[in-house]
Amino acid sequence: MSALEARQQSAAGTDGTGTLRLIRLAGLVATAALVFGIVPEVLGSLWLKVLISAAIYGLAASGVALLYARLGLVSLMQVALVGVGGWVTLKMWHATGLPFEIDMLAGGLAAAIVGALLGLPALRMRGLYFALVTLMAAAAFQIFITATQFPNGGEGWLGVSRSAPAFMPRPLLATTDAAMFRYVVAVAVLCFLAIEACRRSRAGRAWALIRKSEASAMAAGVSVAFYKLAAFALAGFVAGVAGGLLAATIGVLDARSFPAADSVMLFALTLVGGAYAFLGQAITGLLFRAVPALLNDVGVDGDIAFLIFGAALLHALITAPTGIAGQLFGLFGRLIRLGGRR
Amino acid sequence: MIEIRDLSVSFGGVRALDGLSARLDDPIVGVIGPNGAGKTTLLNAFSGFVPVASGSLTAFGTDLLAMAPHRRARWGLRRSFQTEEMVDDLTVADNVRVMLDALTMKPREKTAAVERALAFVGLADQGRLLCAGMDLYRRRQVEIAKIVAGSPKVVLLDEPAAGLQPNEAAALRDILVAIPETCGARVVLIDHDVDLIAAICRSTLVLDFGRRLAFGPTGEVLRDPKVKAAYLGLKEAA
Numbered sequence: 001m002s003a004l005e006a007r008q009q010s011a012a013g014t015d016g017t018g019t020l021r022l023i024r025l026a027g028l029v030a031t032a033a034l035v036f037g038i039v040p041e042v043l044g045s046l047w048l049k050v051l052i053s054a055a056i057y058g059l060a061a062s063g064v065a066l067l068y069a070r071l072g073l074v075s076l077m078q079v080a081l082v083g084v085g086g087w088v089t090l091k092m093w094h095a096t097g098l099p100f101e102i103d104m105l106a107g108g109l110a111a112a113i114v115g116a117l118l119g120l121p122a123l124r125m126r127g128l129y130f131a132l133v134t135l136m137a138a139a140a141f142q143i144f145i146t147a148t149q150f151p152n153g154g155e156g157w158l159g160v161s162r163s164a165p166a167f168m169p170r171p172l173l174a175t176t177d178a179a180m181f182r183y184v185v186a187v188a189v190l191c192f193l194a195i196e197a198c199r200r201s202r203a204g205r206a207w208a209l210i211r212k213s214e215a216s217a218m219a220a221g222v223s224v225a226f227y228k229l230a231a232f233a234l235a236g237f238v239a240g241v242a243g244g245l246l247a248a249t250i251g252v253l254d255a256r257s258f259p260a261a262d263s264v265m266l267f268a269l270t271l272v273g274g275a276y277a278f279l280g281q282a283i284t285g286l287l288f289r290a291v292p293a294l295l296n297d298v299g300v301d302g303d304i305a306f307l308i309f310g311a312a313l314l315h316a317l318i319t320a321p322t323g324i325a326g327q328l329f330g331l332f333g334r335l336i337r338l339g340g341r342r
Numbered sequence: 343m344i345e346i347r348d349l350s351v352s353f354g355g356v357r358a359l360d361g362l363s364a365r366l367d368d369p370i371v372g373v374i375g376p377n378g379a380g381k382t383t384l385l386n387a388f389s390g391f392v393p394v395a396s397g398s399l400t401a402f403g404t405d406l407l408a409m410a411p412h413r414r415a416r417w418g419l420r421r422s423f424q425t426e427e428m429v430d431d432l433t434v435a436d437n438v439r440v441m442l443d444a445l446t447m448k449p450r451e452k453t454a455a456v457e458r459a460l461a462f463v464g465l466a467d468q469g470r471l472l473c474a475g476m477d478l479y480r481r482r483q484v485e486i487a488k489i490v491a492g493s494p495k496v497v498l499l500d501e502p503a504a505g506l507q508p509n510e511a512a513a514l515r516d517i518l519v520a521i522p523e524t525c526g527a528r529v530v531l532i533d534h535d536v537d538l539i540a541a542i543c544r545s546t547l548v549l550d551f552g553r554r555l556a557f558g559p560t561g562e563v564l565r566d567p568k569v570k571a572a573y574l575g576l577k578e579a580a
């Protein structure tokens with residue numbers, strides 16, 4: 001069976017004997033058991049914190065991937081939007097004391113609005129020019145947050161206290177590191193499902209036409225401006241939620257953790273991991289946070305990671321446009337076909 | 343009834359349409375003319391893809407130029423493109439469904455309308471297939487299904503049979519002829535194939551350098567010496 005036939009069949013929902021579906025289901029169950037059951041129990045606190053941060057940035061990467069895979073847009077401001085979400089979440093908690101979930105949603109909504117506003121230039125510009133605008137936005141945020149710092153229970157609108165910084169407590173459901181890990185993964189999965197639901201519905205069809213050509217989208221009655229901004233809002237929302245989760249994990253946020261360079265790195269690693277499947281974003285998160293930690297752990301300078309990432313990016317750009325995830329899926333498909341022939 | 347009045351479009355120094363007027367009354371009206379005559383530009387003016395310098399475009403009493411491009415589509419303006427624009431990673435049904443997304447219909451009505459449109463072009467049971475890897479004829483079928491889904495009022499076709507084999511072009515022709523009575527829309531058909539135009543268009547508009555060279559019943563227009571000189575003559579010489 002050719003790859004195309006396989007795609008046709010899976011699109012038609014008739015996976016031959018149904019074995020493919022079974023294998024997929026088994027894979028999902030096994031992954032869930034591993035992530036929720038085994039990983040949080042066997043890993044120490046240090047590595048759990050690394051994986052929490054990897055999951056958080058994997059979630060943020062899903063917004064970058066959405067813009068890139070669905071609309072071909074390059075956004076170099078995602079880590080800044082994570083910062084916006086973190087800022088609003090902390091501010092909300094210190095100002096109102098409402099449950100974390102509400103603060104986090106407020107952070108997500110705020111980052112969605114900021115993301116959509118910063119996406120406005122994309123209605124006129126494209127390619128490199130728009131990417132540069134987003135990079136400037138990320139740099140502006142870096143300057144702004146270095147000057148103002150994140151809220152930590154102080155007085156005034158900025159809420160920064162230099163003498164007695166206060167911590168935001170972990171959400172009630174996740175006071176231990178193991179529980180926090182499960183909490184973060186659960187929120188990330190919910191966000192992935194929300195993005196997938198959009199992709200399979202009206203919004204996804206509109207995005208597909210816009211990507212094909214804006215003229216064909218308009219000729220189909222699609223409001224190009226609305227659906228482009230909707231994609232930016234959704235990408236901003238997941239970034240904001242990621243920022244809220246980051247704030248909850250540590251209790252405070254450090255302005256130094258949101259440099260513009262990290263936004264560029266997250267975009268590059270989104271391509272390396274694979275922008276077209278959520279597995280890719282999981283890989284992106286691990287590359288972004290776990291690989292540098294791993295290198296440090298074995299005594300290699302964490303900056304070596306940049307070299308590795310640079311090489312991986314070249315590899316992705318030249319030979320693997322669907323990233324590591326795409327290659328894994330390709331390999332998996334070939335194995336199944338081999339098995340089927342026997 | 344479609345009314346084009348004194349329509350002008352220019353690109354820099356090029357006058358792609360130059361004071362064009364015509365009143366299109368028949369169910370299927372042909373538009374012919376040499377390469378670069380302004381045929382596609384006329385459709386782009388209908389769609390709102392090019393800036394109109396002067397003139398007006400009305401259809402069934404509605405001023406099309408007053409609406410944004412996507413609103414014109416929702417109003418009932420449908421078109422095909424000179425190069426087909428199917429989306430490979432959407433299914434056939436989703437390629438059609440997107441036309442109805444912005445319309446106020448119940449989901450079940452939309453599903454039924456998609457099925458009807460697919461049946462009309464002869465793709466009744468192929469809605470769940472992806473468009474990737476489909477040949478040009480099937481893509482053109484999907485394109486026509488997109489156009490007739492819902493309730494189109496004005497259908498503009500830009501060389502729908504270009505690149506097809508003769509037998510495929512003949513099959514497509516049978517589908518095109520049936521559009522007006524199936525969905526009640528008026529059809530404007532651009533094509534270089536004069537035999538196709540003669541066979542299915544009651545009246546025909548001939549463009550040359552953005553101007554109206556001739557307009558009227560197809561038979562008369564094609565016998566017009568001016569038209570023969572400007573268009574058909576060129577073809578014979580080539």
Ligand SMILES: Nc1ncnc2c1ncn2[C@@H]1O[C@H](COP(=O)(O)OP(=O)(O)OP(=O)(O)O)[C@@H](O)[C@H]1O
Pocket residue numbers: 353356357358375376377378379380381382383384424
């Ligand atoms: N977007 C554009 N920008 C600049 N010039 C354009 C544009 N679109 C069309 N033109 C010019 O306008 C003139 C009319 O082009 P148009 O595409 O309407 O011709 P046509 O009759 O459709 O030709 P063909 O039979 O080759 O499809 C040509 O000189 C073309 O170069």
Ligand SMILES: [Mg+2]
Pocket residue numbers: 381382383424
């Ligand atoms: Mg043309």
